[in-house]
Structure formats: structure tokens, C-alpha cells
Amino acid sequence: MRSEKPKLAMIAETLSVSVATVSNALSGKGRVSPELADRIRETARDLSYVPSMAGRALRTGRSGVLGLVLPDIANPLFPQIAQAIEQAASTAGYGVLIGDSRGHTGVQTEAIDRLIDRGVDGMVVIPRRGTRISDIGCPVAVIDTPSTPGNTVSSDHWDGGRQMGAHLRGLGHRKVLILAGSPQSTVQNDRVGGLKSGLGPDAKVEVVWLEKLAPPDVPGRPLGLAACVRQGFTAFAALSDLTAVRALTELQGAGIAVPDQASVAGFDDLIWSSVVTPSLTTLRMDMAEIARLAVAALTAVIEGLPRGRVAASGTVTAERPSVPMMLVVRQSTGPCRSLLPDMAEGAGQ
Amino acid sequence: MRSEKPKLAMIAETLSVSVATVSNALSGKGRVSPELADRIRETARDLSYVPSMAGRALRTGRSGVLGLVLPDIANPLFPQIAQAIEQAASTAGYGVLIGDSRGHTGVQTEAIDRLIDRGVDGMVVIPRRGTRISDIGCPVAVIDTPSTPGNTVSSDHWDGGRQMGAHLRGLGHRKVLILAGSPQSTVQNDRVGGLKSGLGPDAKVEVVWLEKLAPPDVPGRPLGLAACVRQGFTAFAALSDLTAVRALTELQGAGIAVPDQASVAGFDDLIWSSVVTPSLTTLRMDMAEIARLAVAALTAVIEGLPRGRVAASGTVTAERPSVPMMLVVRQSTGPCRSLLPDMAEGAGQ
DNA sequence: AGTAATCGCTTAAACGATTAATCATTGGCA
DNA sequence: TGCCAATGATTAATCGTTTAAGCGATTACT
Structure with a gap:
């Protein structure tokens, strides 16, 4: 002793x-x-x-560690995700090894390999832009979007979009601009689809894909949103809070009051959403639940339990494939008041 | 075969x-x-x-894994930090295990213990608010601020503040409001000190600590910045980009043009800083270099090399204790134009 | 009563790598 | 020629844990 x-x-x-x-x-x-x-x-x-983890690992062949692969460089969701996964893994008795792929798509597989070499028992992958996860040597939980084949569990992005659409529609908005990133992202496509559905068939909806804008869209470049307002758009639905804040500041800088003259909404409830003025209406993911399900599916396979079977590619399937998003209504969305000069506008406040 | x-x-x-x-x-x-x-x-x-890491670890007693302890819940710096540390560790041949302490200070030690139990060879700790890292059973690199005892390596926050102060002074600002978070944070105190120094002795500088504001300062609560402008403040220096964006939107919402009527600046060059309109002037940390130095110091001790000796508490000392910050001038700061009605302001530059 | 099953514990063999100690061979040198 | 040193490889122990197999002794079954 x-x-x-x-x-x-x-x-x-x-x-x-x-x-x-x-x-x-x-x-x-x-x-x-x-x-x-x-x-x-x-x-x-x-x-x-x-x-001793080492001794145990050597004997059992299992390390008690999960890998977490985040592909998008400096993803602002990272804190939320990492925290949720770490939390879930830790209560399940696992550690979390991070594997960043620094933006490059090719590095993703390399990062994955490094994790495998380190002996992770399984991994959680948030894939880059619909990248398919090839056959790896360990169980994989993929967090993407329900409509992606091979998806293990994720937010119901489509329904999230629908909720947002319904919210805006309820406020009277009929001409809405959707600010999206890349058309290659399944998540974003789902959100767009949901938005359109929620806004209803009589709404005028346009989508602008930031990534496809004229010669490389530098982050600070104005999007010409004020002009859109003049054209009659009354609401801007960004597919990410990052873009929403971009839109918000651009509008405010152009002297357009939010939400009085135009509404702005975002997705993901990133930390910034609540601190800006006006605070952002957004859709929050239940990352804790997603993480719990993903980790549970993973550990089930790892520990050889009945629930959660191994799919072809090694990706596991969760108890539930999708988790609802939650609409958080704050100050940036309000009733629609068209300000077109040629329309009779009463006591604008 | x-x-x-x-x-x-x-x-x-x-x-x-x-x-x-x-x-x-x-x-x-x-x-x-x-x-x-x-x-x-x-x-x-x-x-x-x-x-097999397991076999090797068992025999050598070293796991080839470093722990990364991030204490502040959902810290927006997380992506930068995690990416830099992972990068540095990975090129040094180490994996990175994350240990989140979910906000609670007490959980920090618990998280550290879990990492130790998992057999990490060393750890990088970004301590919560001047928390002292007690004696742990492994080498520790502390990333805080140069003036903190026990700090291994970090940005030169004081000089960063000075740079920002000098920048604002150069633009003619003499009445500046500093938006700080917690007076307990050594980092923030350093930044404040540097700012004051850079602004010079003839500048009127006031500091507002957000954390000490009247009954819990909810994030979305207005800070009354417009009133400050009316009182003659021409620049707002936030100690974090998060706060800077908060200030920016509040000012814009109040109809004050940035930077024409007031300048706003931040710290850390978070991802949002470049996408808002106007884009934020801020100070960027060289996280890659900091991570490199921290990991180098750690691995030096772990591998028993001469350089980087073990300090009393187990914290290692790096080759250089501080890394300069870099001023990134964007659109949110501009020449001072006092708008006080009752003051005769000539050709303010 | 005789056989079998059960219980509670011990023995011993892995798991895969590192490393000190050892051994065989050869060359150098007196 | 004879001895020692250097070289290049092998032997065997060890890290700490798990787990299949084994082994008395008690209990149960028919």
C-alpha cells in the first residue's frame, strides 16, 4: 500500500x-x-x-476511446458538437480523440486513418459536404442529415426549415430570400426544401448560394441586401447564424431597421445569435440528444449488444435517425410590413 | 502476410x-x-x-496522447485552439484527447483527472479565469497570459492591447470605452492595461465590466452604447470579438454609423469578425505558434530532452513565454469625428 | 449413494511491444 | 597464435489486465 x-x-x-x-x-x-x-x-x-488503460487495451483489444472527426475548417459549430460528444462519450465511459482535417477533403481520410492507427474503438464523423465515408476498420456514426444515405443520426433539418418557414409565413412574409452556402451540402438543401414548404406555395422564394457568387465571395463583401429590400423582400432566412449576422449587420449598416423593415433569421443558435441586437431568431439543434444517440449506437456495436446493427460500410444505425430542431424566436423577426414606396404605408413605428 | x-x-x-x-x-x-x-x-x-499503441503503451508507460482542457463552456475560441493544438500534436506524433469541463470550475479538476486516468503523457490547459493548476501527475503546459505565474506560453495580450490603443490613438480617438468581461481574468486585465498604455495618458478611458453589470446581464441586454456616444465616446474597444459584434449591432440598431460616428474594435479575430458589416478591426493571436511552443515544451519534458525543464507544479516552461499578437485593421475603425453638439470641432482628421 | 452440477477461487496463458542481458561470430592487435 | 573488443542478432523478461480452464469442496438430483 x-x-x-x-x-x-x-x-x-x-x-x-x-x-x-x-x-x-x-x-x-x-x-x-x-x-x-x-x-x-x-x-x-x-x-x-x-x-491501466494500456494493459486493458492490450488484452481486450479495445481502447475505450472514440474518434471525433470534424472536417470543416474552424467550424463554428465545433464547440457545441465537441462538448456534446465529449459529454455523451464520457458518461458512456469513453474518451474522445479529436481528428481535424483542416479543411482539405483529402486530409479527412488521413485524419481518419490516424485515429484508427491510434486504436479508437469507433468514431463519430461529421462529414464534409456529402462526402461518403468509405469502408473503415471500425464502427462509424455519421452525423449529417436524415436524407443522406448512411446517416446515423442528425437533426431534422428539413423540418427545421419547415418550422422557420411557417414562422415567417405566420408573420405575413411572402417574399423571402434564402441565404445559403453551398448547393452541395445535403443539410442546406434539406433546410431549403423545408423552408419552401413551410412558406407555402404562394410565397415568392429565392435562394442565393453564397459559394456560387461572382469571383470568390470574400466574407466581407456586401450581398446587396438593401437592394433586395427595395425589390420587396421582407425577410431573409440564412441557413447559418453566421450568415444571418452578416445579413443583419449589412442591413443595419444600410439603414434598414431589423425587424421593422426586414426580418432576419438563422440556423443553429450559435453563441453569437443571442448577443447581437436585435437577437436572432434561429433554430437550435439538440446536440446533446444527437450526441447521446450517436454514442449509444456506437457503443452498442462496440460492446456487441443487440441494438444498433452494423451496416454495410461499417456505419452504425441509431435508435432514432432524426432529432427535431427547436425554433427559438427572438427579436430579429417580426410582422411583415412592406415598405415599397408605391404602397400606402401607415404609421411605421 | x-x-x-x-x-x-x-x-x-x-x-x-x-x-x-x-x-x-x-x-x-x-x-x-x-x-x-x-x-x-x-x-x-x-x-x-x-x-499497436496499446502494446507499446503498456511496455513504455507512455501513451502518445496529450490532453486538451478547455474550461469555458462553448468557448468561441475553441475551433482555433483545438485545431492548432491538434495540428501541432499530430506533427509531433501525438494524439489529442479532449477534456471539457462544461463551465463548472470544479469539473475542471475532474476532467483533468479523467485525462490522467486515461494515461495522457501530458496536457495543455487553458485555465478558467486565473485558476491555478494544482500539482498533477503529469507535465502540463498552461496557456494563459505572460503575467500569470505558471504560464507556459501565450499571446502577449498586454502588447496586443497596446497595439490596439495605439491604433485608436492614431485615428484620433481620445475618449474610449473598453468593454470587458470579467475583472478576474488575467488575460483581460492585461489587455486593458495595454490599451490604456497605447491610448496614452491624455486619453479618457473608461472600463465597463460586463459581468458586474446590474442583475444578471443577459446577453441580449442593451448596453446603452448610444448614450455613450452622446456623452462623447468615439471608440469602443471590446476585449472579445463576441462583445465587439454585440456593440456593433447595438450601435447600428440605434442608428449610429460605424465607423463614421463611432469606431468598434475587438480581439481574437473570431470567424465572425470578417463577415459582419463593417468587418471588425481586431487582434489576431498566432495560435499555431503558441500551440507549437506548448506542444514542443510538453514533448521535450515527456521525452526527457534537455530543453524545457519541469517546474515545481509540473508545469513546463517553453522556449519563449509569449507570442506577439497581430493587428488586423478592417472597416470598423476609422478616424475620430467628434459629434458633440456643444463642442467646437474643427477639422478633425 | 453415486453422479452431476454449482460455487468460489486459483493457475496460467495470452495481448504486442520494448529492452536488458546474452551469445555467437569476426576482426584487430600484440 | 591467442585474447579482447566490437558487431549483429537472439533470448527472455516485463508492462497490467482479462479470461479460459482447472480444481477442490459443497450441494442437488434421482
């Missing part, structure tokens, strides 16, 4: 039993008399015993 | 040598003839051999 690192052998020696018995007692697997098991657990606690 | 996982024994068998020789050849440690070493490396490649 004095030497350096407590190991099974010490507990065994202290109680004059075999290490196997100690192991069995602590893991609850073998057959050990309840009293002995108690005494073993007790002295284990006294010695503040911590099992 | 057919069975499942390639291990040392297979290479050994293939070439009819002992596993020890193979190990020596691959690690370059023992004595192996150059030709044999070559052949061994070659067949290792052919078999696409990957050493």
Missing part, C-alpha cells in the same frame, strides 16, 4: 487473493462471493486504484 | 529474424545492420504494419 502505482496485483496481495479474482470482482464478470467482492472494491477504493 | 493484423511477429517471421530485431530496426534504437534494417522497413511497409 506504499509503492507507486496501485495495480491489481497490489489489491490481490493486500487481501491475499489472486489477481484474477480481483479483476473479476471489479468487473463483476466472473464468480466472486459478494463479501469478498465488497472487500475488494473497498480496498481498491482505499488504494485509489485506477485500472 | 495473410493473417489479420500485422504485428512485429509477422515481419519477424517473414524475414526469419527475431521480433526484437524488428523492433530495433523500426525504432532505430538497437544495433541492426543497415541492410537488414532496410529490408525490415520495407516489409513493414509492404504489410502496412502499424504498431
Whole structure:
């Protein structure tokens, strides 16, 4: 009880039993008399015993670590995701190894390989732009969007869009501009589809894909939103809060009041959404639940339990494939008041 | 060359040598003839051999993994930090295990303990608000601010503040409001000190600590910045881009043009800074360099090299303790034009 | 009563790599 | 020629845990 690192052998020696018995007692697997098991657990606690992951990993072939692959460089969702996954993994008894692919698509597979080499038992992948995850040597949970084949679990982005559309429609907006990023993103396409559906067939909806804008759209470049307002657009639905804030500041800078003269809404409830003035109406993902489901599916396969079977490519399937998003109404959306000069506008406040 | 996982024994068998020789050849440690070493490396490649971290860890006692402890919940700097650390660690041959403390200060130590239990060889800690890192059982690199005792390496926040102060002074601003978060943060205090110094002794500078505001300052609550402008403040220096955007939108919402009527600046060059209109003038940290130095210091101690000695508490010391910040001038700061009605303002530049 | 099953524990063999100790061979040098 | 050193490889122990197999002794079954 004095030497350096407590190991099974010490507990065994202290109680004059075999290490196997100690192991069995602590893991609850073998057959050990309840009293002995108690005494073993007790002295284990006294010695503040911590099992050696290395030893265990070597013997069992499992490391107790999950990999987390985030592909988009400096993704602003990262904090939310990492926190949720770490939380879920940690309560499931797993550690989380991060594998960044620094933006490059090719590096994604490299990052994945590194994780495998490190012996992760499974991994959570948020794939880059509809990248298909090829056959890897371990169970994979893919978080993308329900309509993507191979998706394990994700937010119901389509329904999120629908909620947002319905919200705007309820406020009277009929001419809406959707600010999207890349048409290659399945997530964004789902959101667009939902938005259109929620806005109804009589709404005039236009989509601008930022990534396709004329010669490389530098982030700070004005989007000409004021002109859109003059053309009769009364609401701007951004597919990301990042873009929503961009729109918000551009409008405000052009002297257009939000939400009085135009409404702005976003997605994801990033940390900035609540601090800007006016605070952003947005759709929040239930990352905690998604993480829980993803990790549960992963650990189920890893630990060989019935639930959550292995799919062809090694991607696991979760209990539920989609988690609802939640509309957070704040200040940036308001009733529609068309300001077209040629329309009779009463007491604009 | 057919069975499942390639291990040392297979290479050994293939070439009819002992596993020890193979190990020596691959690690370059023992004595192996150059030709044999070559052949061994070659067949290792052919078999696409990957050493088992578990086996190695068990024998050597080192896991090849570093822990990364981020204490502030959903810290928007997380992407930058995680990416930089992962990058640096990965090129140094280490993996990165994340340990979030979910906001609670108490959980920080718990997170640290979990990482230790998992057998990390060392850890990088960005401490929560001047939390001192107690004696842990492994080398620790602390990234805080140069003036904090025990700091390993960090940005020169004071000089960053000075740069920003000088920038604003150069634009003619003499009455500046500093938007700070918590007075307990050493980082923020350093930035404030630098700002004051850079603005010069004749500048009127006031600091508002958001955390100390009347009953819990909800993020969306207006800060009354428009009133400040009326009182003669011509520039707002936020200690974080998050706050800067908050200030920017509040001013814009109140009909105050930025930077024409008031300048706004921030810190950290978060992803949002460049997309808002006007884009934010800010100070960027060289996270890549900081990460490199932190990881280098860590690995030096871990691998027992001369450079980078162990300090009392187990915190390592880096080659250089501070890394300069870089001023990024964008659109949100401009020449001062006082708008006080009752003051005769000539040709303000 | 005799056989079988059960219980509670121990023995011992892995898992895959590292590394100190050892051994055989050869060359150098007196 | 004879001895020692250097070289290049092997042997075997070890890291800490899990787990299949084994083994008395008690209990149950027919």
C-alpha cells in the first residue's frame, strides 16, 4: 500500500487473493462471493486504484476511446458538437480523440486513418459536404442529415426549415430570400426544401448560394441586401447564424431597421445569435440528444449488444435517425410590413 | 502476410529474424545492420504494419496522447485552439484527447483527472479565469497570459492591447470605452492595461465590466452604447470579438454609423469578425505558434530532452513565454469625428 | 449413494511491444 | 597464435489486465 502505482496485483496481495479474482470482482464478470467482492472494491477504493488503460487495451483489444472527426475548417459549430460528444462519450465511459482535417477533403481520410492507427474503438464523423465515408476498420456514426444515405443520426433539418418557414409565413412574409452556402451540402438543401414548404406555395422564394457568387465571395463583401429590400423582400432566412449576422449587420449598416423593415433569421443558435441586437431568431439543434444517440449506437456495436446493427460500410444505425430542431424566436423577426414606396404605408413605428 | 493484423511477429517471421530485431530496426534504437534494417522497413511497409499503441503503451508507460482542457463552456475560441493544438500534436506524433469541463470550475479538476486516468503523457490547459493548476501527475503546459505565474506560453495580450490603443490613438480617438468581461481574468486585465498604455495618458478611458453589470446581464441586454456616444465616446474597444459584434449591432440598431460616428474594435479575430458589416478591426493571436511552443515544451519534458525543464507544479516552461499578437485593421475603425453638439470641432482628421 | 452440477477461487496463458542481458561470430592487435 | 573488443542478432523478461480452464469442496438430483 506504499509503492507507486496501485495495480491489481497490489489489491490481490493486500487481501491475499489472486489477481484474477480481483479483476473479476471489479468487473463483476466472473464468480466472486459478494463479501469478498465488497472487500475488494473497498480496498481498491482505499488504494485509489485506477485500472491501466494500456494493459486493458492490450488484452481486450479495445481502447475505450472514440474518434471525433470534424472536417470543416474552424467550424463554428465545433464547440457545441465537441462538448456534446465529449459529454455523451464520457458518461458512456469513453474518451474522445479529436481528428481535424483542416479543411482539405483529402486530409479527412488521413485524419481518419490516424485515429484508427491510434486504436479508437469507433468514431463519430461529421462529414464534409456529402462526402461518403468509405469502408473503415471500425464502427462509424455519421452525423449529417436524415436524407443522406448512411446517416446515423442528425437533426431534422428539413423540418427545421419547415418550422422557420411557417414562422415567417405566420408573420405575413411572402417574399423571402434564402441565404445559403453551398448547393452541395445535403443539410442546406434539406433546410431549403423545408423552408419552401413551410412558406407555402404562394410565397415568392429565392435562394442565393453564397459559394456560387461572382469571383470568390470574400466574407466581407456586401450581398446587396438593401437592394433586395427595395425589390420587396421582407425577410431573409440564412441557413447559418453566421450568415444571418452578416445579413443583419449589412442591413443595419444600410439603414434598414431589423425587424421593422426586414426580418432576419438563422440556423443553429450559435453563441453569437443571442448577443447581437436585435437577437436572432434561429433554430437550435439538440446536440446533446444527437450526441447521446450517436454514442449509444456506437457503443452498442462496440460492446456487441443487440441494438444498433452494423451496416454495410461499417456505419452504425441509431435508435432514432432524426432529432427535431427547436425554433427559438427572438427579436430579429417580426410582422411583415412592406415598405415599397408605391404602397400606402401607415404609421411605421 | 495473410493473417489479420500485422504485428512485429509477422515481419519477424517473414524475414526469419527475431521480433526484437524488428523492433530495433523500426525504432532505430538497437544495433541492426543497415541492410537488414532496410529490408525490415520495407516489409513493414509492404504489410502496412502499424504498431499497436496499446502494446507499446503498456511496455513504455507512455501513451502518445496529450490532453486538451478547455474550461469555458462553448468557448468561441475553441475551433482555433483545438485545431492548432491538434495540428501541432499530430506533427509531433501525438494524439489529442479532449477534456471539457462544461463551465463548472470544479469539473475542471475532474476532467483533468479523467485525462490522467486515461494515461495522457501530458496536457495543455487553458485555465478558467486565473485558476491555478494544482500539482498533477503529469507535465502540463498552461496557456494563459505572460503575467500569470505558471504560464507556459501565450499571446502577449498586454502588447496586443497596446497595439490596439495605439491604433485608436492614431485615428484620433481620445475618449474610449473598453468593454470587458470579467475583472478576474488575467488575460483581460492585461489587455486593458495595454490599451490604456497605447491610448496614452491624455486619453479618457473608461472600463465597463460586463459581468458586474446590474442583475444578471443577459446577453441580449442593451448596453446603452448610444448614450455613450452622446456623452462623447468615439471608440469602443471590446476585449472579445463576441462583445465587439454585440456593440456593433447595438450601435447600428440605434442608428449610429460605424465607423463614421463611432469606431468598434475587438480581439481574437473570431470567424465572425470578417463577415459582419463593417468587418471588425481586431487582434489576431498566432495560435499555431503558441500551440507549437506548448506542444514542443510538453514533448521535450515527456521525452526527457534537455530543453524545457519541469517546474515545481509540473508545469513546463517553453522556449519563449509569449507570442506577439497581430493587428488586423478592417472597416470598423476609422478616424475620430467628434459629434458633440456643444463642442467646437474643427477639422478633425 | 453415486453422479452431476454449482460455487468460489486459483493457475496460467495470452495481448504486442520494448529492452536488458546474452551469445555467437569476426576482426584487430600484440 | 591467442585474447579482447566490437558487431549483429537472439533470448527472455516485463508492462497490467482479462479470461479460459482447472480444481477442490459443497450441494442437488434421482
